[in-house]
Amino acid sequence: GENVEQHPSTLSVQEGDSAVIKCTYSDSASNYFPWYKQELGKGPQLIIDIRSNVGEKKDQRIAVTLNKTAKHFSLHITETQPEDSAVYFCAAGSGGSYIPTFGRGTSLIVHP
Amino acid sequence: DSGVTQTPKHLITATGQRVTLRCSPRSGDLSVYWYQQSLDQGLQFLIQYYNGEERAKGNILERFSAQQFPDLHSELNLSSLELGDSALYFCASSPGPSSYNEQFFGPGTRLTVL
Secondary structure (H helix, E strand, O other): OOOEEEEOOEEEEEOOOOEEEEEEEOOOOOOEEEEEEEOOOOOOEEEEEEEOOOOEEEEOOEEEEEEOOOOEEEEEEOOOOHHHOEEEEEEEEEOOEEEEEEOOOEEEEEEO | OOOOEEEOOEEEEOOOOOEEEEEEOOOOOOEEEEEEEEOOOEEEEEEEEEOOEEEEEOOOOOOEEEEEOOOOOEEEEEOOOOHHHOEEEEEEEEOOOOOOOOOEEOOOEEEEEO
């Protein structure tokens, strides 16, 4: 089955800095890579996703990059704000497996 | 608000007991997923139902079972509870069965086993 490793487990940055969270996956058949944000006391929420036919996708201050050869993908948040503080989960899946496999999460803390 | 509702919000019970967690998916979503979230294990997929039928099974213990009813709401039954079952249990829903579908998560049920 798929195995997703996520690093770091905790990331502390100053407001305005950039933050990068990295994930690796094991199954070369995986072709869909969503990122979820979980705020305190809430369920995870999809913030961006990427499919294997593109190498990068941006949405305002967040971007995701994918390297299929190396089997890793990353979440980039620029100009971080205190409201970006949350736990971020990466996941990997394919149409053939109904369930994406989640990483263990990264707790991002943005200090004002 | 994701549109997914879960009840109860909190549940405190004793070891050996049985509990039922309830989930109502977003309107129109046919797929329901159950996850367990504990501090050291992250988000662990338990089971998925699609339009009333079991679709996929993850790391679900034999003491746990689930079902999806004709009105598409789902229940997760946890029996012979142990201290280690204390966790947040999330339900998520999506329109279809594929992992390409965005999953919409409910607010979770926090289970405490004493």
